[in-house]
Amino acid sequence: VDVTAKGMDIFGKLHSFNAVKDASSSKHFLYDGTRGKGVHTFKANRMPETSFILLSGLLGLTGFEVESNKNFFYDPAAVSAHINASKTFDYFKNIHGRNSLDNNGMKLVSTVHIGDKWNNAAWNGKQMLYGDGDGQRMISLSGGLDVIAHEMTHGVIEKTTNLIYENESGAINESIADIFGAFAENKTGEGLWLLGEDIWTPGIQGDALRSMSDPGSVYIGGYTEDGYYPDHYDKRYLGELDRGGVHINSSINNKAAQLITDGGTHYGVTVNGIGKARTEKIFYRALTLYLTPSSGFAEMRQAAIQAARDLHPDRNGAPSLEVQAVMAAYDAIGVY
Ligand SMILES: O=C(NO)[C@]12CC[C@H](CC1)C2
Ligand SMILES: [Zn+2]
Numbered sequence: 001v002d003v004t005a006k007g008m009d010i011f012g013k014l015h016s017f018n019a020v021k022d023a024s025s026s027k028h029f030l031y032d033g034t035r036g037k038g039v040h041t042f043k044a045n046r047m048p049e050t051s052f053i054l055l056s057g058l059l060g061l062t063g064f065e066v067e068s069n070k071n072f073f074y075d076p077a078a079v080s081a082h083i084n085a086s087k088t089f090d091y092f093k094n095i096h097g098r099n100s101l102d103n104n105g106m107k108l109v110s111t112v113h114i115g116d117k118w119n120n121a122a123w124n125g126k127q128m129l130y131g132d133g134d135g136q137r138m139i140s141l142s143g144g145l146d147v148i149a150h151e152m153t154h155g156v157i158e159k160t161t162n163l164i165y166e167n168e169s170g171a172i173n174e175s176i177a178d179i180f181g182a183f184a185e186n187k188t189g190e191g192l193w194l195l196g197e198d199i200w201t202p203g204i205q206g207d208a209l210r211s212m213s214d215p216g217s218v219y220i221g222g223y224t225e226d227g228y229y230p231d232h233y234d235k236r237y238l239g240e241l242d243r244g245g246v247h248i249n250s251s252i253n254n255k256a257a258q259l260i261t262d263g264g265t266h267y268g269v270t271v272n273g274i275g276k277a278r279t280e281k282i283f284y285r286a287l288t289l290y291l292t293p294s295s296g297f298a299e300m301r302q303a304a305i306q307a308a309r310d311l312h313p314d315r316n317g318a319p320s321l322e323v324q325a326v327m328a329a330y331d332a333i334g335v336y
Contacts, residue, residue: 002033007073009080010143011198017083019071028068030082035089036105041066041082041112043075049115049122049131056111057124063111077112081130081142085110088149091184092156096284101155108152112142121147123154137201144199150181161291168296170246171236175253175300176287182212183280193258213258215251223248231255232267233297233334252333253300257283259329260304269332274325282307282326301330 005019005028018032018039030041042063044052055061066078073079085108092098100106109127118131121141128151130142141147154177157163163173178195191197194208201207211217215229223237229251230236236252237245259266260282263273282304289310290303304326312322319327330336 003028003071005030005068005071005073007068007079008076009083010076010140012076015079015083017079017086019068019073021071028071028073030066030073030078032082032086035086035093035108036100037107039082039085039089039108039110041078041085041110043078044111044114044129046113046116046132049118049120049129052111052114053122053124053129056127056129060126062109062127063114075112077130077132077140077142080140081110081112081128081148084142084145084148085128085152087145088152088184091149091180091186092152095183095280098156101152102159106155106159110142110148112140121151123151123158125158128152128155133199136203138196139199139202141196141199144196146178146181146185146194147196147199148181149184150177150195153177153180153184156180157287160288161295162293163291163295164293165243165246167244167246168249169294170243171249172253172291172295172297172300174246174250175257176283178210178212178250178254179257179283180280183276186276193254210247210251210254212251212254213262215255220248231333252335253297256304256329256333256335259332260325263325266332267334269328271325271328271332272321274322278311278322281311282322285310297335301326301335304330 001021003021004016006016018034019028020031021028032039043066044063066075112130114129115131117134119133119138120131122129133139163169193213196209200209215231218229220229237248259271261276261279263271285307286303290306308323308326312320
């Protein structure tokens with residue numbers, strides 16, 4: 001039976017959400033049958049992430065039902081994952097008309113409390129997995145809506161272009177995950193362009209895992225020449241660490257997306273921004289119609305221009321403002 005349940009998220013905020021009540025045991029579970037084929041959230045009781053990722057990927061293991069006491073749920077990490085998965089489902093449905101990750105209502109399965117103080121989250125091809133963080137570097141990653149939407153976008157990418165997860169195509173994969181992570185979270189102000197800011201270093205305010213508007217403001221250590229995330233194609237990481245820099249070079253395309261949205265001058269190139277509503281449609285169309293599994297930065301530029309031209313045709317032979325913004329943004333990050 002679909003019921004409305006309540007619970008606190010990891011920030012102590014109270015939420016009401018859909019759950020189901022087992023008729024016989026009258027226990028409630030974190031299953032929301034109102035979105036696609038369902039949003040179902042489990043817990044792993046700190047099973048090591050390596051075995052969980054393997055078993056869930058291979059055998060579809062999902063972990064244990066999260067039970068409530070009457071209809072109040074006392075597992076904040078699970079409540080956060082459940083709420084944020086639902087919000088991301090609604091983002092793809094309402095903004096892009098996409099019915100879950102596969103556009104066929106695919107059930108959204110998440111499992112929290114994976115590993116012991118695991119500072120990470122992952123999409124394993126079947127479901128979302130969340131660590132609790134170590135409490136210093138990160139707290140439960142299910143509390144970060146941008147992180148959850150980032151992971152779910154990996155699922156969307158897999159069901160559409162399936163960009164190869166290494167080198168340039170992997171960086172575009174990561175960047176698209178960041179882009180829709182940011183747009184689904186839809187914060188106003190600086191938080192919009194920060195990734196993981198809600199779950200990153202609880203002791204320090206204002207920092208984040210990555211910045212899309214100012215990649216070079218986040219230190220990444222010895223990967224790049226200056227030790228900071230790159231904000232230009234000429235500064236890309238060319239080594240083989242991080243599967244050829246997928247989480248490093250993604251920042252270059254992230255900067256292009258931020259310039260297309262907000263506008264700005266970058267390395268002397270000025271972009272006139274077109275806003276979030278048009279930018280997110282351009283990237284969604286580029287992802288679902290024009291990118292291919294091996295697409296790198298040059299192909300990303302062409303796909304975004306073509307998508308922008310479809311949505312905002314040339315007028316009297318001149319490119320629309322939206323197409324001009326895309327071209328200028330990719331010029332600004334050195335991708336021609
Ligand atoms: O970029 C990622 N995965 O590909 C991250 C790294 C930290 C957040 C959770 C997982 C995002
Ligand atoms: Zn990712």
